[in-house]
Amino acid sequence: MKTSVKTIFSEGDEHAVLLLHGLSSSPLELRYLARILNDEGFTTCAPVLDGYSAGSPEQAMEQWLDAATREYDALARRYERVSICGLSIGAALALALVHRRPQAQAVALLSLTLAYNGWAIPWYRFLLNWAYYSPLRSRYRYRESKPFGLRNEALRAKIARAMERDDFSEVGPSTISLPALHQASRLAARVQSQVSAIRNDCLIIHAIDDETSSPRNAHFVASSIGSTFLRTVWLDDSYHMITSDNEREIVARETALFLRESEMASRTGDAGGKPVVSKALARRLRQLAALGKGRT
Template sequence: MTEYMPGAEPFEFKGDGCSVLVLHGFTGSTQSMRYLGQTLNEKFGFHVLGPCLAGHGTSPDEMEKTGFQDWMASADAAFQQLAARGKPVFVTGLSMGGMLTLGLAEVYADQIAGVIPINAIAGENDGGLAELILAPEAPPRIPGIGSDIKAEGVEELAYAEVPVKCLRDVYLAQAAIGDRLDKISCPVMIIQSREDHVVRPMNAHRIMTRVGSSDVRLRWLDNSYHVATLDNDKDLIAQTTGRFIQEVLAGDG
């Protein structure tokens, strides 16, 4: 049985409404998505599931044993669990979780009711990451990338170091998923911080212009950095996500 760091445990908030899958980011944990999940459950009545992706919430040593296929498998298993409820399923995720959100929407284009990628990485990079993963002399690990948060005194529960092997996997995956955005046909609400020190905000434009959906919306955040779900705009994110889901459901009715 997996032993998670305190606060990194998977969560489920049961509700009578539609299902919402919430996915955390690279080297992070469910701690970054718990507030969003709980708010969607308490204020909107949605049934919310927040899995901890393979290799996360434990230790960098455990993460180093995993890769994209493992992280995607975690997201896929959680999606299948929610789909079994027989109600519409929406997916949202932060950063790499947003990338996995888009990946699920590409694979299950006819089953997912809508997606809300938050500061998602989808093929727009500044080149620094490419130089690192291609360098023959690249170290096995680099300092962590967590806690890019504008609000004072708020910390993300994330690894203090990042296995470069896993960075190579996420780089390949975001490029591939970013090239398949045209397969997404469900409604999309993109949420993106204007100032993000981890993922280039241009990813929002890439998603918006390349998805195949006819219903694509974009909400900019003015008071948060990368881990926006823990930052100053966390309530705005919950409200935007909840209302988007309600509007999609009302349109389907």
């Protein structure tokens, strides 16, 4: 059985957020985050990307970036500000996109994956890069297994059942092809060479027990990126799929808070140092900050 893949879009204010899901997956991974951001007033768009999302013919990572750029440009034509948020390999794609479109307001990196080096990755994972150049290229698919990026055991059991029925679930695909993994490695290599040139406001949220991408991924970008407004949030009760796991509320609130603060700082600069922000927005920023502190 194959679940349909659809873009998630919700109209909000003049600050749009482009949400990029993980490799060979779907916008379902970002459904909760998109809803909370929209509740906070943002326009949200989690698109299906040709050649990258589940259900579309696989393409090279250059096509992934082109598809993401088209989505960004479409939002930029309609809205005053556009920020980019990515999950897992989608976070690497977000970095590549913000390098191409430096006028983006901000970038949020959730469970950034530049290398599959978490504690649950099998020892033979490095061999898959070699297998790509063998006859296995068109036949072998890497199968996802427990814990499916989830520390929450009840949700993990639900996802295990979904993986048996469908090609993918709300936390990702059941299998990933060798060509897709190879293109993800190529994308990661490009991003690592570009990250120091990125100046956009940047939020990094990563679980310290991420079983797929170790905290070294986040540390690398935090120490290399050229952002002057940089915030890093570490989670201690989640695994890789932080937009669905135990701390998804913290992820959503921290993302909303960061994006509003980035917007407010930008408006302050535009106004020659005088803040251009309503009392209602300032009050909401304080409420969001209090919510985040109360849940940490």
